[in-house]
Amino acid sequence: MRNEQIIAQAAVENNIISQLQAVEMLDNNEGNKIPLHTAAMWKSMGREKGIEYRIREDATGIPVKLWKKRKSDTATDKYEFYLSKAILYSEKDIEIVSD
Structure with missing residues (x-):
């Protein structure tokens, strides 16, 4: 499985998106739109x-x-590639830092 597929599966299993939404995103090469990311990716997107x-x-x-x-x-x-532990967070798990 590719990372996008692993993330999509986690999103479906945790009721963040439906199976149909996951399939559509992956089929349309829109895996980056799955609303579940690592802390590093959230920071990068911010x-x-x-x-x-x-x-x-x-x-x-x-x-x-x-x-x-x-x-x-x-x-x-x-x-070489290897599997590494990661933690994924949804939008409800992040907040905007204010000055």
Whole structure:
């Protein structure tokens, strides 16, 4: 499974989106529109909008394993992929930081 599929499955299992919505988003290459992201992705999306998001203190998140890559050989540009623990957060788990 690709990361987008893993995230979509978590969103469906946690009643964030329906199975039909997940299939449509994945079929239309719109997996990035699934409203479930890591803390790092929420922060990145906030920077793009010129605002700062942070995870709420009472947020629990959804634990999953997502694919990450690392260089397997420093002499070449070969990479290997591995599953890494990640926590996904929905919109209800984030807040905008005010100055």
